[in-house]
Amino acid sequence: MQGLTIKDLGEFGFIELIRNRFRHHRRSDVVVGIGDDVAVVDVGPFYLLATCDGQVEGVHFLSDRVPPRYSGRRLVAVNASDIAAMGGTPLWALVAMNVPDHTDVSYLEEFYEGIVEGLEKIGASLVGGNCSRTSRDTVFDLFLTGRVEKGRMVTRSGAKPGDLLVVSGTLGRARAGLTLLLRKDAESLQKILEGSSRSGIDDLLKNAILHYYAPEPRMELGRFIGSEGLARAMIDVSDGLLQDTLHICRSSGVDVVIDLESIPVDESCALVAKEVGEDPLEWALTGGEDYELLFATTQKDFKRLFEIFGSVVGLNVIGYFREGSGRVWIRMNDGSEVSAEFFASMGWTHF
Amino acid sequence: MQGLTIKDLGEFGFIELIRNRFRHHRRSDVVVGIGDDVAVVDVGPFYLLATCDGQVEGVHFLSDRVPPRYSGRRLVAVNASDIAAMGGTPLWALVAMNVPDHTDVSYLEEFYEGIVEGLEKIGASLVGGNCSRTSRDTVFDLFLTGRVEKGRMVTRSGAKPGDLLVVSGTLGRARAGLTLLLRKDAESLQKILEGSSRSGIDDLLKNAILHYYAPEPRMELGRFIGSEGLARAMIDVSDGLLQDTLHICRSSGVDVVIDLESIPVDESCALVAKEVGEDPLEWALTGGEDYELLFATTQKDFKRLFEIFGSVVGLNVIGYFREGSGRVWIRMNDGSEVSAEFFASMGWTHF
Numbered sequence: 040m041q042g043l044t045i046k047d048l049g050e051f052g053f054i055e056l057i058r059n060r061f062r063h064h065r066r067s068d069v070v071v072g073i074g075d076d077v078a079v080v081d082v083g084p085f086y087l088l089a090t091c092d093g094q095v096e097g098v099h100f101l102s103d104r105v106p107p108r109y110s111g112r113r114l115v116a117v118n119a120s121d122i123a124a125m126g127g128t129p130l131w132a133l134v135a136m137n138v139p140d141h142t143d144v145s146y147l148e149e150f151y152e153g154i155v156e157g158l159e160k161i162g163a164s165l166v167g168g169n170c171s172r173t174s175r176d177t178v179f180d181l182f183l184t185g186r187v188e189k190g191r192m193v194t195r196s197g198a199k200p201g202d203l204l205v206v207s208g209t210l211g212r213a214r215a216g217l218t219l220l221l222r223k224d225a226e227s228l229q230k231i232l233e234g235s236s237r238s239g240i241d242d243l244l245k246n247a248i249l250h251y252y253a254p255e256p257r258m259e260l261g262r263f264i265g266s267e268g269l270a271r272a273m274i275d276v277s278d279g280l281l282q283d284t285l286h287i288c289r290s291s292g293v294d295v296v297i298d299l300e301s302i303p304v305d306e307s308c309a310l311v312a313k314e315v316g317e318d319p320l321e322w323a324l325t326g327g328e329d330y331e332l333l334f335a336t337t338q339k340d341f342k343r344l345f346e347i348f349g350s351v352v353g354l355n356v357i358g359y360f361r362e363g364s365g366r367v368w369i370r371m372n373d374g375s376e377v378s379a380e381f382f383a384s385m386g387w388t389h390f
Numbered sequence: 391m392q393g394l395t396i397k398d399l400g401e402f403g404f405i406e407l408i409r410n411r412f413r414h415h416r417r418s419d420v421v422v423g424i425g426d427d428v429a430v431v432d433v434g435p436f437y438l439l440a441t442c443d444g445q446v447e448g449v450h451f452l453s454d455r456v457p458p459r460y461s462g463r464r465l466v467a468v469n470a471s472d473i474a475a476m477g478g479t480p481l482w483a484l485v486a487m488n489v490p491d492h493t494d495v496s497y498l499e500e501f502y503e504g505i506v507e508g509l510e511k512i513g514a515s516l517v518g519g520n521c522s523r524t525s526r527d528t529v530f531d532l533f534l535t536g537r538v539e540k541g542r543m544v545t546r547s548g549a550k551p552g553d554l555l556v557v558s559g560t561l562g563r564a565r566a567g568l569t570l571l572l573r574k575d576a577e578s579l580q581k582i583l584e585g586s587s588r589s590g591i592d593d594l595l596k597n598a599i600l601h602y603y604a605p606e607p608r609m610e611l612g613r614f615i616g617s618e619g620l621a622r623a624m625i626d627v628s629d630g631l632l633q634d635t636l637h638i639c640r641s642s643g644v645d646v647v648i649d650l651e652s653i654p655v656d657e658s659c660a661l662v663a664k665e666v667g668e669d670p671l672e673w674a675l676t677g678g679e680d681y682e683l684l685f686a687t688t689q690k691d692f693k694r695l696f697e698i699f700g701s702v703v704g705l706n707v708i709g710y711f712r713e714g715s716g717r718v719w720i721r722m723n724d725g726s727e728v729s730a731e732f733f734a735s736m737g738w739t740h741f
């Protein structure tokens with residue numbers, strides 16, 4: 040008899056199970072333990088941040104469509120983004136490589152070049168790792184540490200009624216890039232990537248693909264927010280805007296109202312979604328993997344941040360927090376409000 | 391055209407390639423970087439140790455023959471042993487789980503119970519991790535940190551001519567356990583494991599299997615050696631005695647002469663090897679995975695260690711270091727010396 044599988048339970052369900060099961064298993068120097076994107080440990084002069092995230096061939100990257108250097112950079116980026124969302128500075132990394140026997144050394148060399156490139160870009164260093172053999176899958180796990188001054192750490196909890204919900208950059212670009220990656224044949228992809236920009240559209244598509252290949256996490260913004268104490272709660276947009284907003288609301292014990300009209304839908308997202316007959320707004324709200332920063336801040340702090348980063352990375356107020364029990368509400372174009380769950384159940388074709 | 395594969399190059403060859411390639415990529419706070427079993431980073435008040443090692447189903451453990459709780463404990467043990475070999479104390483861990491969709495949640499729960507049990511045993515804490523989906527393989531990567539006081543760290547380099555080569559416990563037990571695991575059917579295995587000890591032999595076999603399932607790294611010995619400064623170089627026996635001795639010799643730039651008669655061959659190793667027509671000494675010299683500590687020390691420090699740990703874990707002097715260029719020599723029963731390479735090439739059937 041087959042019992043409950045990991046697919047039935049889902050990733051979040053499993054993390055919750057593990058967190059509850061080992062709730063009492065914690066050393067006194069652990070500040071944030073199981074269940075958050077980043078663990079926090081007190082090492083004396085500062086808080087050490089530690090996160091791990093992996094890339095599995097066929098799930099997160101495609102070895103026949105994405106050059107390994109990009110996949111290596113992506114492996115670093117998805118981890119670095121978590122450090123940025125805590126207001127931290129990356130320090131050093133270990134990488135665990137699990138590959139089948141027949142894997143090309145030249146492929147792996149380029150993959151590692153991407154990892155080191157990615158780490159150097161964020162000021163971190165590769166200090167070690169491990170190699171194991173698998174029967175079929177190619178699995179890279181990266182372990183990245185960071186530091187943050189005590190009292191300057193930003194977690195998911197801490198948003199207060201009246202705070203603004205702000206997101207950096209634009210949303211839906213990674214989803215556009217992934218769609219192109221999956222729908223175009225290798226030759227067309229190559230053309231888009233190598234093409235000199237004969238048109239603005241070519242550039243948009245190229246950027247979307249590169250953004251999916253190897254996103255650029257918002258390291259400077261995250262570090263600045265952390266060091267200056269300009270956000271009360273923060274997360275990176277990896278699961279999708281609605282899902283990640285929900286994480287903040289639940290951890291903070293407040294509700295949020297998101298204003299649909301203010302969502303910064305990426306231009307390439309609008310373009311590609313329309314081309315394949317899907318809703319750009321859906322992609323922006325649920326696509327995920329854009330690795331933008333999403334945070335709760337006050338009007339005053341937002342003004343200060345906007346002056347410095349507004350023109351560089353783009354910062355948009357997309358909602359506000361209010362008293363509640365951890366729910367996400369959507370304000371429709373007619374001014375009415377629906378819960379995000381109901382909104383999703385209506386189906387995206389309504390928009 | 392297929393190029394050089396990872397199987398052609400081998401694990402050590404690949405690590406060497408990566409180390410050489412990124413030789414100049416190192417932050418100033420990194421004390422020991424790529425290529426060692428453990429990375430060492432200066433965090434101010436102490437050195438932080440960081441290691442990662444994985445367990446792949448079908449390579450390191452068999453899900454149909456080993457209860458998941460043991461495989462979880464094994465995952466911790468192989469990492470903790472590396473921390474012990476640096477003279478360190480474990481702190482906290484992250485675990486990256488990569489499994490196919492159809493994996494039973496109850497299997498995973500037990501696996502995590504083993505991980506947490508193993509961590510609690512060594513005074514460490516699980517603080518986070520990640521879950522990813524694979525198409526076929528089950529891959530667990532553990533990242534474990536530790537601490538060691540500055541100036542008390544023991545690395546592979548530092549052995550001096552005249553030092554003794556000492557190994558804890560016995561050798562070949564893991565190989566005996568693995569052989570039983572692979573050769574006995576599930577029912578016989580169960581019998582050995584559950585059997586009340588009707589004979590000393592049953593106990594020996596049971597211990598060998600449990601030792602392979604979930605080795606018990608020499609944490610107290612390692613920590614004591616580190617804190618009291620009683621070894622000049624140390625490593626754990628994971629690859630096999632000859633291979634791990636070679637790591638010390640190469641890193642320290644000295645030769646060693648190993649005395650065959652003094653190798654502490656485990657009783658179960660002698661028993662099982664004879665049963666299957668193989669040489670127990672070969673298993674003890676090359677079997678690996680016993681996770682004993684192997685170190686270079688002075689006569690005086692050995693005396694002190696032996697008084698405290700000799701009767702508890704067993705400590706055997708198995709050779710001595712001399713001037714040289716990083717080679718391992720074997721002293722034969724007739725007093726002659728041959729290089730370990732030549733010794734291996736003679737084939738084990740000579741003994």
